[in-house]
Amino acid sequence: MPAPIPFTEYRARVKSLLEKMGPDTAAILYAAPSAYRSRDTEYAYRQDSDFYYLTGFNESHAVLVLLPQTETPVVLFNQTRKAEEEIWSGARIGQEAAVKEYGVDAAFAIDEIATRMPKLLAQKKIIYYPINQVRDQDLEVLKWINQMQTATRGATPDLMPLSKLTAPMRLIKSPAEIELMRHAATLSAQAHNIAMEKVHAGQFEYQLAAEYLYHYNVNDARDVAYLPIVAGGKNACVLHYTANTDVLRDGDLVLVDAGCEYQNYCADVSRTFPVNGRFTPEQAEIYQLVLDAYRAGLKQIHPGSTMIKVQNAAIEVLTQGLVELKLLQGKVSDLIAHTAYKKFFMHGVGHWLGLDVHDVGAYKINNEPVTFKAGMVLTLEPGIYISESVEIDKKWWHIGVRIEDDILVTPKGHEVLSSAAPISLEDIEQLMR
Ligand code: GLY
Ligand code: MN
Ligand code: MN
DSSP: OOOOOOHHHHHHHHHHHHHHHOTTEEEEEEOOOOOEEETTEEOOOOOOHHHHHHHOOOOSSOEEEEOTTSSOOEEEEEOOOOHHHHHHHOOOOHHHHHHHHHOOSEEEEGGGHHHHHHHHTTTOSEEEOOTTSOHHHHHHHHHHHHHHHHHHOOOOOEEEOTHHHHHHHHHSOOHHHHHHHHHHHHHHHHHHHHHHHHOOTTOBHHHHHHHHHHHHHHTTOOEESSOOEEEEGGGGGSTTOOOOOSBOOTTOEEEEEEOEEETTEEOOEEEEEETTSOOOHHHHHHHHHHHHHHHHHHHTOSTTOBHHHHHHHHHHHHHHHHHHTTSSOSOHHHHHHTTGGGGTOOSOSOOBOSSSSSOOOOSEETTEEOBOOTTOEEEEOOEEEEOTTSOSOGGGTTEEEEOBEEEEEOSSSEEETTTTSOOSHHHHHHHHO
């Protein structure tokens, strides 16, 4: 099991962020609220990713305030310890431990925020706060700014999203983060192995989904990074199919896109395999083509390359292959120029991965593609989906294949973090035999 990220690392992140913010600025970050799923029953709590990235603090009802170049640059407002409430909902961190164990400079009761905030915001020229996302929070923040201005006759500060500063930081993963991501990806890949061994005709998609959930949960990955997609047969052509209600049929493929979250770090891994353990000739053709596109994309993942280069490499192989299979007609270069492949491959070839599945981080800066650097993690996920709306020989209908791995950019090239799941036709059929 990888070690949790040490609090010294959180503190170093905050220090680096404070330097980027500069003088006469403040940042206000709300912890994610707890949410009800029905009446008085809550969803499992998931901290806001930026809040977690900067603090490792996993409670709701908290606000982090950053005040660069002041006596107390890191201020936390959080719940107070209350025996009569903790008996219901468990121990809280409280103010004392927040300072001692989480390294904040000062911690106050969340109930004191309304009186303290206007003073903390005095004379700030920029306040980093993501306006227009949560209405109740906006009203609170605008009220504090208003009170601060009335008291100090100060100018109106500019509001800016803090993500401008945190997203580039989160894009490069530290060695401790990589350990957690490798673990999340490995657990997710192992679950695909288990599913390939256990899948059988007559089983329901939700029953196969349960194999994934069990493997994650029993290994302390107590939540999923996103709702698992367990899509048998034509359901694979519905890109975000999460109903998982149908029965798996002999002769069909099942596409599973599932990943766990480990200490809030996400995995996102897809495999497609035959319910009965043997690919039909048509399924094998499409699978091999997607795998060839995956391999062409993978070659482009190294420092200095870009997501566009990965996308172009995969699309070239896919288009060429679709022409060879007579699923597209025309000259490959013309078909690529007209994005003809989009009839069969309608999503991007990958995305950044981290504390969020579709993680933060720009893909282009000043219209230039962002170049890969060691420490970035992205998914690689080519696919082909043939629904019956496509006018071609019926033998191809209902084949949907996606192959998705989580790839770390290393100084010399890349590492496939989710490599524990078989990927070649032969290895899948071998495991399933
Ligand atoms: N599972 C979501 C995605 O592949 O992007
Ligand atoms: Mn996925
Ligand atoms: Mn993905």
